[in-house]
Amino acid sequence: MQPDALLAEPPVLDAAGYQALTGASDAQIADLARYRDLLAEWNEVMNLVGPLTIATYWTRHALDSSQLLALAPDALTWADLGAGAGLPGVVLAILLKGREGAKVHLVESMAKRCRFLEVAAQALDLPVEIHNARAETLKLKIDIVTARACAPMTKLLGFAEPYLHRGATGLFLKGQDVAAELTEARKAWSFASDLLPSQSDPRGRIVQVKRLSRVR
Numbered sequence: 001m002q003p004d005a006l007l008a009e010p011p012v013l014d015a016a017g018y019q020a021l022t023g024a025s026d027a028q029i030a031d032l033a034r035y036r037d038l039l040a041e042w043n044e045v046m047n048l049v050g051p052l053t054i055a056t057y058w059t060r061h062a063l064d065s066s067q068l069l070a071l072a073p074d075a076l077t078w079a080d081l082g083a084g085a086g087l088p089g090v091v092l093a094i095l096l097k098g099r100e101g102a103k104v105h106l107v108e109s110m111a112k113r114c115r116f117l118e119v120a121a122q123a124l125d126l127p128v129e130i131h132n133a134r135a136e137t138l139k140l141k142i143d144i145v146t147a148r149a150c151a152p153m154t155k156l157l158g159f160a161e162p163y164l165h166r167g168a169t170g171l172f173l174k175g176q177d178v179a180a181e182l183t184e185a186r187k188a189w190s191f192a193s194d195l196l197p198s199q200s201d202p203r204g205r206i207v208q209v210k211r212l213s214r215v216r
């Protein structure tokens, strides 16, 4: 990682800044704002996201999630493992809404977080399927498997293995410890990977993973 990247601060965007940067439509901005309001409302009674991160929603959550679409512009089917409150999956679903064949699988093992996901999906009329399940137990054939803050890389690859084996590409949002996590993961897994820069966090990286197998 470049030393100056370690010093740089993430951009702080409002809705207008986010729209100028991403080209999102007015309808998508309205849906993203509605999702932020739902997050803020439900966060009062349920631990969904760090309360302070609502103030930086457009960078920390909206941009962090939506940047994945530019890396896989033709992908229609996604699975978000450990979706929690729906990050990145709900943001992706908002932006994919209306595209024929689009579907985001939101995979979350905690039932109460799935209740929030059901509310968001209904309020925003999203192309999602919610699975209250452990990610590693599902057998979904999809284009892209993603996750943010779900587990360290070694464990996350175990969750993602069934999806990668069915042909998915992995795009995982990771923080500044990614290099150490990858070194550790290579003790258990053999895989091809690329480290891509994050638009929302100069210290973060997106790990693109293909061809996963266990180290014997």
Ligand SMILES: C[S@@+](CC[C@H](N)C(=O)[O-])C[C@H]1O[C@@H](n2cnc3c(N)ncnc32)[C@H](O)[C@@H]1O
Binding pocket: 048, 049, 081, 082, 083, 084, 085, 086, 087, 088, 107, 108, 109, 110, 113, 133, 134, 135, 136, 147, 148, 149, 150, 151, 159
């Ligand atoms: C720290 S939260 C992150 C949530 C969200 N991705 C985000 O970035 O805000 C991790 C979530 O992963 C879920 N989780 C952990 N292991 C899982 C598994 N094997 N299958 C499904 N969900 C899992 C947890 O219940 C939790 O909601």
